Amino acid sequence: MAAPEIEKLVTLLARLPGLGPRSARRAALTLLRRREALMLPLADALAKAAAEVKSCTICGNLDARDPCGVCADERRDPAQLCVVEQVADLWAMERAGAFRGRYHVLGGTLSALDGIGPDELGIPKLAARVAEGGVTEVVMALPATVDGQTTAHYIADRLAEAAPEANITRLAHGMPVGGALDYMDDGTIQAALKARRPV
Amino acid sequence: MAAPEIEKLVTLLARLPGLGPRSARRAALTLLRRREALMLPLADALAKAAAEVKSCTICGNLDARDPCGVCADERRDPAQLCVVEQVADLWAMERAGAFRGRYHVLGGTLSALDGIGPDELGIPKLAARVAEGGVTEVVMALPATVDGQTTAHYIADRLAEAAPEANITRLAHGMPVGGALDYMDDGTIQAALKARRPV
Ligand SMILES: [Zn+2]
Ligand SMILES: [Zn+2]
Numbered sequence: 001m002a003a004p005e006i007e008k009l010v011t012l013l014a015r016l017p018g019l020g021p022r023s024a025r026r027a028a029l030t031l032l033r034r035r036e037a038l039m040l041p042l043a044d045a046l047a048k049a050a051a052e053v054k055s056c057t058i059c060g061n062l063d064a065r066d067p068c069g070v071c072a073d074e075r076r077d078p079a080q081l082c083v084v085e086q087v088a089d090l091w092a093m094e095r096a097g098a099f100r101g102r103y104h105v106l107g108g109t110l111s112a113l114d115g116i117g118p119d120e121l122g123i124p125k126l127a128a129r130v131a132e133g134g135v136t137e138v139v140m141a142l143p144a145t146v147d148g149q150t151t152a153h154y155i156a157d158r159l160a161e162a163a164p165e166a167n168i169t170r171l172a173h174g175m176p177v178g179g180a181l182d183y184m185d186d187g188t189i190q191a192a193l194k195a196r197r198p199v
Numbered sequence: 200m201a202a203p204e205i206e207k208l209v210t211l212l213a214r215l216p217g218l219g220p221r222s223a224r225r226a227a228l229t230l231l232r233r234r235e236a237l238m239l240p241l242a243d244a245l246a247k248a249a250a251e252v253k254s255c256t257i258c259g260n261l262d263a264r265d266p267c268g269v270c271a272d273e274r275r276d277p278a279q280l281c282v283v284e285q286v287a288d289l290w291a292m293e294r295a296g297a298f299r300g301r302y303h304v305l306g307g308t309l310s311a312l313d314g315i316g317p318d319e320l321g322i323p324k325l326a327a328r329v330a331e332g333g334v335t336e337v338v339m340a341l342p343a344t345v346d347g348q349t350t351a352h353y354i355a356d357r358l359a360e361a362a363p364e365a366n367i368t369r370l371a372h373g374m375p376v377g378g379a380l381d382y383m384d385d386g387t388i389q390a391a392l393k394a395r396r397p398v
Contacts, residue, residue: 002261002262002290003251003252003261003263003264003267003268004263005244005247005248005252006248006252006261006262008244008247008248009241009244009245009248012237012241013215013241015237016212016218016226016229016230017225017226017229018217018218018222018225018226019215019218019226022382023216023217025290025381026216026217026287026381027215027216027217027218028248029261029285029287030215030216031215031245031248031249032249032252032261038211038214039248039249040245040246040249042211042212042245043242043243043245043246043249044242045204045207045211046208046230046238046241046245047239047242048207049204049205049207049208049227049231049238050230050231050238050239050242052202052204053202053231062201062202062205062231063201063202063205064202064204065202068202069202086228087228088224088225091201091224182221182225183221
């Protein structure tokens, strides 16, 4: 109906989470009204991030550097490792500012239905990383869902074998059951981290 | 907190209507997960649309061609002209598929507060276009807001002077009062167009 250049743009925008067809059309018109201030900078930022940003080979975080800024930061406590499901959860932990160790991003949770097993989540790699020594506490910051807690228990069992000297803790309840870490406010995350307890 | 390449992307995405900071972060992660299928095509579509799409010098529609596809379409009825506030409203009319004439996009409504007068909306140009002859009906499809209806009446007065032979109609009530055209379903638009009446 509109020009193919506009239709294409609307179709792609509508695939972003949070934007339906109508808001994608509105976004396209906003972009076309603000070409120099918004549209071209966004095109540039997308191309640049696509080219520069990579997964950290140590922890799975996204950064322009590999190892990522968190892994490379010498002021981080090497004795503490926090296991999160997604990069968004790592960002949420960092925003809360209550954790000064390093991370391991699983990229998902165990799910027999979806065929996601320990290998898909890099759990053997995590076990090897902890077994190398120096890590005295592994904080499980996985979602308070059935899959999340199943995954946390599976990892705790694996680590108990691979690195029996490391304490395995989890974020205290205080997270709403079924809630995702990325949707919690900083105070809840801080309180849950402070009251963490052994698995 | 994240890499500057990611922060920049999140900041720009958060400026789109419908995306707040949290959904912008989620959108950025979705894009980074789907670089070939979504991120690079979106960067490309943005750059291409920014370069190719322009305002039609006749009607104000957005298209890669000038005159736009609607103005250039010989099968359109040259006797009917529909006045809309925004390009999104033109798209909504076209989706409803009930109008076969051409358009005039004002780009806003009269607003003394915002300093938007007849010249800013191209109303003299519209009057000249209708006065050229050949237009027998001007359908006012402006929002059912105070500003929209004030603008419709102002335009009707101007056209009554400039082109007394043209009938001025407006979309029938049936639009929810205070509602924007772009938010209405096709059936409402079709019914409102069918029951249009003289201003
Ligand atoms: Zn890392
Ligand atoms: Zn046109």
